[in-house]
Amino acid sequence: MDYFRIHGDSALRGTVEASGAKNASLPALAATVLSESPTTLRRVPHVADVRTMLQILGLLGADVSAAGSGTGGWRVSAPSSLRTEVPYELVKTMRASVLFLGPLVSRFGHVRISLPGGCAIGTRPIDFHLQGLQAMGAEVTLHKGFVEATARRLKGSRFRFEKKSVTGAENLMMAAALAEGTTVLENCAREPEVQDVGALLTSMGAKIDGLGTDTVTIEGVDELRGTDHEVISDRIEAGTYLLAGVMTGGKVTVRGARPDHMTAVLELLADLGAGVSAEADSVSASYDRPLTARDVHTAPYPGFPTDLQAQYMALATQVEGRTRIKEGIFESRFLHAAELSRLGARIDVAGSLATVHGATRLEGTEVMATDLRASACLVLAGLTASGVTTVNRIYHLDRGYENLEEKLKRLGGRIERHAGQ
Numbered sequence: 198m199d200y201f202r203i204h205g206d207s208a209l210r211g212t213v214e215a216s217g218a219k220n221a222s223l224p225a226l227a228a229t230v231l232s233e234s235p236t237t238l239r240r241v242p243h244v245a246d247v248r249t250m251l252q253i254l255g256l257l258g259a260d261v262s263a264a265g266s267g268t269g270g271w272r273v274s275a276p277s278s279l280r281t282e283v284p285y286e287l288v289k290t291m292r293a294s295v296l297f298l299g300p301l302v303s304r305f306g307h308v309r310i311s312l313p314g315g316c317a318i319g320t321r322p323i324d325f326h327l328q329g330l331q332a333m334g335a336e337v338t339l340h341k342g343f344v345e346a347t348a349r350r351l352k353g354s355r356f357r358f359e360k361k362s363v364t365g366a367e368n369l370m371m372a373a374a375l376a377e378g379t380t381v382l383e384n385c386a387r388e389p390e391v392q393d394v395g396a397l398l399t400s401m402g403a404k405i406d407g408l409g410t411d412t413v414t415i416e417g418v419d420e421l422r423g424t425d426h427e428v429i430s431d432r433i434e435a436g437t438y439l440l441a442g443v444m445t446g447g448k449v450t451v452r453g454a455r456p457d458h459m460t461a462v463l464e465l466l467a468d469l470g471a472g473v474s475a476e477a478d479s480v481s482a483s484y485d486r487p488l489t490a491r492d493v494h495t496a497p498y499p500g501f502p503t504d505l506q507a508q509y510m511a512l513a514t515q516v517e518g519r520t521r522i523k524e525g526i527f528e529s530r531f532l533h534a535a536e537l538s539r540l541g542a543r544i545d546v547a548g549s550l551a552t553v554h555g556a557t558r559l560e561g562t563e564v565m566a567t568d569l570r571a572s573a574c575l576v577l578a579g580l581t582a583s584g585v586t587t588v589n590r591i592y593h594l595d596r597g598y599e600n601l602e603e604k605l606k607r608l609g610g611r612i613e614r615h616a617g618q
């Protein structure tokens with residue numbers, strides 16, 4: 198398995214381009230099965246999870262081709278003969294494949310997909326997805342680790358999410374788009390990625406109101422058409438680079454980012470005492486003076502995103518005083534704390550609260566990535582530590598960060614990828 202060797206003590210300085218959002222691209226690729234005519238998606242990042250989604254589309258029988266070489270463009274059309282069983286061997290590698298549930302049962306009246314396993318950050322149930330489909334009249338059965346949903350035609354329904362769910366909202370919006378009648382989703386996630394899926398569906402002919410609020414109304418139509426859609430930029434990738442710039446004592450600008458999608462992280466950085474600035478389509482953050490410890494509580498959008506929690510924990514190790522980080526979304530998303538401690542960080546974890554005692558001089562050593570965002574946290578720590586840090590199992594990173602090492606090198610980071618032994 199590949200690993201990174203990172204030489205620390207490098208202040209990151211310069212500008213990088215934001216990629217398209219992984220978490221907008223995955224549901225967008227699933228949404229292409231809603232229409233027989235081709236949909237072109239642009240600015241899709243070249244990351245492993247996207248490749249998995251494209252593989253599933255191909256296996257189902259969709260026609261998939263690159264659109265615009267190298268620009269992250271993909272053209273997908275789903276014939277009426279599309280298969281509706283998603284193979285286990287691909288689902289086990291990526292739980293986001295559950296995003297095929299809604300669109301397949303809505304257009305084809307059937308879907309069979311293996312239940313996603315848990316992962317390093319929690320059990321990751323999909324009960325809200327299934328309850329929503331049942332509310333729309335789908336017959337849902339669970340058998341031998343597979344979930345099967347059938348419906349002659351889904352019917353519009355009112356459904357309230359017990360907790361805000363990003364892919365839950367996306368799945369049920371996609372299902373409702375071709376249902377008979379009107380669906381009202383209450384306590385609906387408002388993430389920019391959810392809004393982007395709504396924008397894609399609207400451009401395919403869906404009738405959706407309330408995007409960006411927690412009540413979304415979808416009036417079902419009989420057919421959706423192909424379209425041409427550019428996915429939004431990746432706010433989590435952009436936030437990762439800003440935190441890296443501040444943590445290493447440098448200054449980073451991310452071009453092509455959406456500051457209006459990053460309010461929570463920009464406000465936190467300013468609150469810490471970092472230099473923060475934003476233009477229409479770029480954001481910058483710099484280390485100007487010693488930072489002030491600031492507690493964080495991760496929450497659904499527009500709160501501080503859980504996907505930046507691990508990266509923030511790495512930065513907190515460099516801040517004088519005590520930083521308390523409350524993980525408000527997942528039940529066990531602190532595995533990176535133990536790895537940071539191997540680098541010399543002092544972190545106490547109790548349930549969903551981690552307390553970071555800074556500032557500590559991190560010393561490079563060998564660490565192991567456990568999930569996508571934990572890997573990013575360890576890379577940031579390695580860039581800051583003295584000496585050399587080896588980050589193992591970086592296949593986690595390859596799932597969601599496009600050209601990570603190239604972008605870090607452009608900022609002056611000393612990072613090399615090595616093929617694993």
Ligand code: EPZ
Pocket residue numbers: 220223293319320321322323324325326327360361362363364365386390503504526527528569570597
């Ligand atoms: C999406 O996951 C993202 N993934 C995650 O990003 C992100 O961390 C998460 O939203 C929260 O923002 C994609 O968009 C592909 P949820 P998702 O449903 O949709 C519970 C990354 O690093 N829940 O919003 O799976 C759940 O256990 C990944 O890019 C249920 O109980 O998350 C969690 O506690 C990691 N039942 C909370 O709700 C359900 O049916 C929020 O989960 C669904 C969710």
